[in-house]
Amino acid sequence: MAEEVVSYERRGRIAVVTMNRPEYRNAQNSAMTYALDDAFTRAVNDDEVGVIVLAGSGKHFSAGHDIGTPGRDVDQSFERRAVQWWDHVGASGGDNRFAREMEVYLGMCRRWRELPKPTIAMVQGACIAGGLMLAWVCDLIIASEDAFFADPVLRMGIPGVEYFAHPWVLGPRGAKEALFTGQRFDANRAYELGMLSKVVPRAELEERVFETAEQIATMPRFGLALAKKAVNQAEDLMGMRSGMDAAFGLHHLAHAHNAETSTDSLGGQDARSMREGGA
Structure with missing residues (x-):
């Protein structure tokens, strides 16, 4: 495991998986994704x-x-376990983008959503775009009062991040508001929309997360796994998986359109322009 980008710790019955690129606000490169x-x-x-x-x-x-x-590291290959598609390196055009994003974004997130053990996202500060995807695959999200959220990729002309869970975690109108405006919304608004399990003071975040985790860890392992599968299957019966597939196709249509009509598949946007736009 790439210890420099992800750390792993056991605290009794709780495993703590920590993204470790704080100097870049834990921006997710492929090395981090595979380490996760x-x-x-x-x-x-x-x-x-x-x-x-x-x-x-x-x-x-x-x-x-x-x-x-x-x-x-978009042009690098990694030793892959969660193979969803062939390696993107050496491919061109839409084949390159589709292969990479099917593997490291949509495919990985779906894999993590199906982990048989309960997962809790402990969220503070920024949870933006791809950060939402990592929080959304978790079963519970506990956030501090200073947390804020946004999916601003519509500024690139792209209709949302690859793991398109927006209508299921925010409701249809909340999803449209978040996507259409690209603006941040705070933890209280996220809680109102049903996205968060709890909102707690920043100083109490870790304590409250571990309190909840320890309570869950006392439950029967097999029962927890079955309960998780039952809820996930109910979401899929409500169209989540097929809706996500459809949105992933639109996502790549947008990438292809950008590549043909602008300087690159991101519509000429970069980290600075996205931040200046409110991300």
């Missing part, structure tokens, strides 16, 4: 682990996909 997959696999395979907590080091949970740090 390694860490989650380790937790699932450890019979002593009952609950997995996903955290971000520093002031922020995650600012989303890495679109501009020195560690951006």
Whole structure:
């Protein structure tokens, strides 16, 4: 596991998986994505682990996909376990983008949503775009009062991040408001929309997360796994998986349109322009 971008710790029955690029607000490059997959696999395979907590080091949970740090690695291959498509390196055009995003974004997130052990996202500060995807795959999200959320990728002409869970976690109108405006919404608004499990003072965040995790960890492991599967299947019966597939196609139509009509598949946007726009 790439220890420099993800750390792993056992605290009794709780595994703590922490994104560790605080200098870049835990922006997710592929190295981090594969390291997260390694860490989650380790937790699932450890019979002593009952609950997995996903955290971000520093002031922020995650600012989303890495679109501009020195560690951006879109042109690199990794030793892959969660193979959803062939390797994108060496492919061109839509094949390249589709292959990479099917693997490291949509595919990985779906894999993590189906982990048989309960997961809790511990969110502080920024949870933007790709950061939402990591929080949304978790079963519970506990956020501090200073947390804020946004999916601003419509500024790129792209209709939302790859793991398109928006209508299920925000409701249809909340999803449209978040997407159409691209603006931040705070933890209280996220709680009102049903996205968060709890909102707590920043100083109490870790304590409250572990309090909840320890309570869950006392429940029967197999019963927890079945309950999780039952709820996930109910979401899928409400159209979540097929809706996500449809949105992923629109996402890549937007990438292709940008590539033909602007300087790149991101519509000429970069990390700075996205921040200046309110992300």
